[in-house]
Amino acid sequence: MRSTKLTFYLLLILLVSLLFPACNSKQPETDYTQYVNSFIGTQHEGHCFPGATAPMGMVQPSPESYNNHYPGYEMDHVTGYQYNDPWIWGFTQTHLNGVGCPSMSDILLLPYCNNEIDPSLRSNFKSTYDKESEYATPSYYKVYLNNHHVNVELTATERVAYHRYTFDNPESAKLLIDLQYGVSWDISTISENIIEASQQFEDEYTLTGYRKAREWTHRELFYVIKFSKKIANKKELETPENKEENAPRYLLDFNMDGNEKLEVQIGVSTVGISEAKANLDAEIDGWNTFDNVREATNKKWNDILCKVELKGDEEKKIAFYTSLYHLYIQPNNIADIDGRYRSRENNIEQATGGEFFSTLSIWDTYRAANPMYTILSPDLVSKFLTSMMDSYRTMEPDPNNPREANKYLPRWQLWAKETHTMVGNHAVPIFVDAWLKGIKTSGYSEEQVFEAIWNSVNKPHYRNHVALVDSFGYIPYDVQLSSLDDGRETVARLLENIYDDYCAALLAKELGKEDEFNFLMNRAGFYKNVHHTESGFMRGKNAKGEFKTDVDLSEVVGEWLPESDFTEGNAYHYQFHVQHDIPGLLELMGGKERFAQHLDSMFFSSEKPEVKTLVWNIHGTIGQYWHGNEPCHHVPYLYKYTHQPEKTDKLIRQLVDEFYYNKPDGLKGNDDCGQMSAWYMFATLGFYPVNPCGGEYIIGAPQVSEATINLPNGKIFTVKAHNLSKENYVVKSVQINGKVIDRNYLTHSEIMNGGELVFEMNHMNHHRK
Incomplete structure (x- = not known):
């Protein structure tokens, strides 16, 4: 049995090596994780x-921190942790990286000793922690809980969280x-988090179960929790x-046999308990393997x-490799080891x-993250596309639900479930950009891919308003042709959706x-059709073709406001949101x-920029430019x-130096x-891919x-x-493979063919004319 398990484990390692091949098939000589600061982005809005x-x-697996409640608390804690919080109240097994809505933080575990705790309040279990002891790398986290007298260590495989506790x-x-x-979104509603649950202690070392969580979207999670020590006593606590x-809390005692260490392994699956067990057995080779994992x-x-x-200097390396680490936290493979x-x-x-x-945050990632994957991991991009086509193929339209009446590619998908968050159908540029770069979708033909793209941009579903666009040439804020037309974010929805049309057109050609x-x-x-010539801004129109008047150019608006023009942005931000035709926009502006x-x-x-109708403090701005939110990212x-x-x-230079740095608050916006x-x-x-479809980089x-x-x-x-220096940051000239570039862009093929791109840098006061 052990030899069969070992063989399977070796095959799993081989599969991972194929999925993430080492650099040019050589083992890296440098431990690059030394340049990753896992705490960057853990304070404030990161x-x-x-x-x-x-x-x-x-x-x-990661800590859940706690603080006294304050306005904006929930927005700060959407991923469960803030660096400056004084307390930790447990360690959960699932998290999202840098999102703007709360979800995950499944299965909270908290070890402690020497204490008797009143369980009537969750907050009674909180502990201060030794900040000097807190340490993190991509594969490891540890901290000492002062009140609970225990050192906590965490590591993980793809589907298994591995905890190690050392008790005083x-x-x-x-x-x-x-x-x-x-x-x-409300810390007082934890009691409403779980819709359904079942659990059982299968033996004195194992707890298994199922839970269905509701926050952001409904998610099913099956799990197995194994303990290295025998459970001596177990008690179900009152709520x-x-x-x-709907789900219990347990308090467990163990026969420690004089051993100060307790290990816990948590295997998960979306399919079932037996699959969670299979995932754990395949990825973890028994106890006392924490350091090996x-x-x-x-x-x-x-x-x-x-x-x-x-x-370069170490600070730049830390910012860069931490960014690279953040890039590869997701999308997340939620299939079991058998692919289900x-x-x-x-x-x-x-x-x-x-x-x-x-975990497809496509409204955000189509702009730069997905183009970066096409350079660094094209094979992985093909797997992303195949997964999205699997989603499209297995989607079951519901004619009684206007949101789901037609099939479409994922928009913001979390654990295979559509959240209906944000606007546009930006799986389309991801598909077309990859296709134009020679990256194809495994298991699906070109016609099947085009059908999915065509239906996504042309058949009505939530927030695409194609009937209004085809009837008016824009989306009026005062007309409803269907129950989906709500008069919100009308300019942003038009601009984002017609960008998808442009990308689909490239594939059609x-x-x-x-x-x-x-x-x-x-x-x-x-x-x-929505460009207001007099002001030079994009602006909402009614069915008569009349532009709005008395527009507050600074106000950030979104789907929370009736008759809003934009999606988490203001008139300045969407003034330049024509990524596919900057020359045409330039001409339109004079x-x-x-x-x-x-x-x-x-x-x-x-x-x-200012949000005037919500408690939302905007950070990471230069004038009206808002680097902390994506519609602006191409504008510099x-x-x-x-x-x-x-x-x-x-x-x-200003953005790199001021908005990215080696501190917990060193990320000015959600990642x-x-x-x-x-x-x-x-x-x-x-x-940078100003137009993130087609393979040109400005x-x-x-x-x-x-x-x-x-x-x-x-x-x-x-x-x-x-000649790059603190003072010399302006480009004087550019050469590729010894030839001067007299254009403002670089092509994808020029990068992928290899070679050398050389910049001559100059002082700002001596820039090229």
């Missing part, structure tokens, strides 16, 4: 977690298991505050981090490629579908000089289309599943003297910045 995880793994007084060791807990709850997971991270080698997963329809499906990648190409490309020009003036009015405004590069390209260089991090990586390397200004990308095809692409 919404990152410090716990352990395997690359794109299903579990992320093992004879009084206890473990709290809270199966009801989970983060939410806190006498509220009715930590080392193996650390190697998996090194195989990713070594994809880029930087030369639970679909959005609650059916058990077999993933076409053996993995099913979910490649496939020889001229009629579809012409139809989609025509609709891609509808941004002109030429290069006027276009630059519009950019100046954004970056050099004396006012900042737009000066490269004018006669003032040096302003892009200046802005990139949003790697998008903020991918922006930093592109900025550091010196190019040339920016590199932030390190040298960076080498170890491409997955075995070739090497090197970026060098000659």
